[in-house]
Amino acid sequence: MNRIRLLDHLVLMLGVFVMVAPVVVAFMTSTHEAADIHRNGLSLAWGGHFTETYNTVLTREGGFTGKITGARMIWNSLILGIGFAAGKIVLSMLAAYAIVYFRFRLGTLFFWMIFTTLLLPLEVRILPSYEVMNRLSLTNTYTGLIVPLLASATGTFFFRQFFKSVPEELLEAARIDGAGPFKFFIDVLVPLSRTMIAAIFIIMFVYGWNQYLWPTLMTTDERFFTLVRGIKQILLVWVGSNIPDYNEAFALAILAMLPPVMIVLIFQRWFIKGLTESDK
Amino acid sequence: MAAISIKDVSKVYNGGVTAVSAVSIDIADGEFIVLVGPSGCGKSTLLRMVAGLETISQGEVAIGPRVVNDVDPADRDIAMVFQNYALYPHMTVYENLAYGLKNRRTPKAEIDARVAETARMLELQPYLERKPRALSGGQRQRVAMGRAIVRKPSAFLFDEPLSNLDAKLRVSMRGEIKRLQRRVGTTSIYVTHDQLEAMTLADRLVVLSGGRIEQIGRPLDVYHRPATTFVASFIGSPAMNLVSGEVHGGKLALGPALIDLGATVPTQGTVTVGLRAEDLRLHPEGEGSLPFRVDYVEELGAQRLVHGLVGDQPLVAAVSSENPLPATVSLSITPSRLHFFDSASGRRIDRPGDDRPETLAGGLPALEAAAS
Structure with a gap:
């Protein structure tokens, strides 16, 4: 028994090592100077330039306009991530509510139409979407960044399955208790979906946070650059004969990781509940 | 409180299946009527038509003087107790009891008073701040009944409310339901497949089979003078x-x-x-x-x-x-x-x-x- 447990732990430790080691390496390397990194490669030792590097990354005004800081990019990423996740949840809950609780004609057909779009990644429609946003002159706005991505087949599907598992009697009891469709949604369905909402929020936030192609396409104005895009920007210097600021790129990567990690930590209790048990 | 009259009521589903055919029952004010029959006999469908949860294909249901065929369930002045209780899981017992009153814009003070009175009647005071999941089956059942009583409706509709309880609890809850109904004197329709429950609770029994009424009568009359072999068995x-x-x-x-x-x-x-x-x-x-x-x-x-x-x-x-x-x-x-x-x-x-x-x-x- 003990030996089996030891083996279990070894497997787990191996897993932890594989997952965490690159992050540790990235963090340690980020505390060295760019020239050091260029000469010696990655490093596992503490470089001693932690405050400097991270301070520079967060507050130095850079870019073509000379006004863009790392903090600004984090802010943009947060707006995109949260707006994206919250918008998707609202939209897909309403869509699922309509599909499950209102018997309108062709409802099932519409659901399957939405569902099949699951098969199409964003990249398939990225040019038409860009064109639409461009004509609406919504490029370089938060609206343009967020709105076209809100329709979510995944979210609609999850909420549909969840609503279907809510006992019919609950709706009937609410009807007899005098709750109309809107009240039932707000007073009963939304509170019941809390864990589900948390789970989808995490997934969607991380997804939105990590968007690269769409923000790259939609924003030419540096003020709207997201963090993920900013990392790329630093390495672009390579084109010249400068040594790229490896330390800053690593620091930004570490910073880019933090918010999703925190979101997961905060919501994880609900997240697991939402995906495994139903609170009914 | 009100009399309920069910006149030639039928339910035909879209596929042409007839669940209830031309059933007529006159229920006096304050009477306890039990609809009893094997599963699939249409008793629940009939109850749900009275509640307004199913549309009425033919015939007429009147609560008091008012024909309610096209009236929303919320406006029929009825309360229903479901088999699986259908309590709102995220609300406390107090909120569960108060929800129907709140939706009817009852003043806060009156809600408090009525919930307190109902809780006392059902001995639920210690649990008012608990969520349903922290209650036992019998307590949940009492909350479900409380939710009906607190509204002071003109009729109670019970849809197999005791089926999810164990045998011993069922017997004591049966007594409790009977006592409560006597005390508040509200017209009640109670659906069950359990003939013993039907016999002990009913002022009058309605035995249903295949969507039709086999016999209506006082429990002992039905017992001693079954109108058909179906009722007899x-x-x-x-x-x-x-x-x-x-x-x-x-x-x-x-x-x-x-x-x-x-x-x-x-x-x-x-x-x-x-x-x-x-x-x-x-x-x-x-x-x-x-x-x-x-x-x-x-x-x-x-x-x-x-x-x-x-x-x-x-x-x-x-x-x-x-x-x-x-x-x-x-x-x-x-x-x-x-x-x-x-x-x-x-x-x-x-x-x-x-x-x-x-x-x-x-x-x-x-x-x-x-x-x-």
Whole structure:
């Protein structure tokens, strides 16, 4: 028994090592100077330039306009991530509510139409979407960044399955208790979906946070650059004969990781509940 | 409080399936009506039509003076108790009770007062701040009933409210429901498939089968004078024995035996004869009028059920456990306790003197004992 447990732990430790080691390496390397990194490669030792590097990354005004800081990019990423996740949840809950609780004609057909779009990644429609946003002159706005991505087949599907598992009697009891469709949604369905909402929020936030192609396409104005895009920007210097600021790129990567990690930590209790048990 | 009238109500589903056909029931103000029947007999559908959760295909449902066919469930002034309680899981007991009142814009002070009164009546005060998941089955059931009572509706609708409880709790909740209904005096319709529940709760029973009414009547009337063979076999436990026999003159031929009926029977030829298990008496062989071949015996404690054959027809006799069972037995029957049914239609054939059920013994106590 003990030996089996030891083996279990070894497997787990191996897993932890594989997952965490690159992050540790990235963090340690980020505390060295760019020239050091260029000469010696990655490093596992503490470089001693932690405050400097991270301070520079967060507050130095850079870019073509000379006004863009790392903090600004984090802010943009947060707006995109949260707006994206919250918008998707609202939209897909309403869509699922309509599909499950209102018997309108062709409802099932519409659901399957939405569902099949699951098969199409964003990249398939990225040019038409860009064109639409461009004509609406919504490029370089938060609206343009967020709105076209809100329709979510995944979210609609999850909420549909969840609503279907809510006992019919609950709706009937609410009807007899005098709750109309809107009240039932707000007073009963939304509170019941809390864990589900948390789970989808995490997934969607991380997804939105990590968007690269769409923000790259939609924003030419540096003020709207997201963090993920900013990392790329630093390495672009390579084109010249400068040594790229490896330390800053690593620091930004570490910073880019933090918010999703925190979101997961905060919501994880609900997240697991939402995906495994139903609170009914 | 109000009377409810159900007039020629039918439910036909889209596929053409008829769940309820032309049912009419007049329910007096304050009456406790139990709809009873096997699953699929349309009893729940009928209740849901009264509640407004199902549309009424044909006919008319009136609560009080008002026809409610097209009225929203919320505006019918009814409250319903569901089989799985249907409590809102994210609300505390207090919020569950208050929700219906809140939606009707009842003033806060009155909500508080009514919830407090209901909680006292149902002994729920200690649990008002708990969520339903922290309550036992019986407590949840009481909250569900509280949610109905607190609204002071003109009618309670119960949809198999005790089916999810264990047997012991069911008996005590049954008593509680009966007491509460007496106390608040609200017209009630109660759906169940359990004939014992139906017998003990009802002011009047409605026995349904295949979407039609088989019989409406007071529990003892239904028990002692079942209108059809279906009712005879459904109400009472063990079920009434139904065997076929031949009537000639004043005599009934039952298997090998000939029984003198002592009175005239308004029928001749083949009939279905109904015998309640507790109306049969066992004697040592040769003393009774019917030879009885014992197949097996079920011991229930106070009673024992003796299964056996008369001729080739199975019969069950319920006898006291006190006397030892003779090795070989015969049966005797009191002719006045026999029920006759038309062998083709299953309808009861009334005999003179049939309409005095209260003079007959062996009513509810025997029934309770048989089921427990």
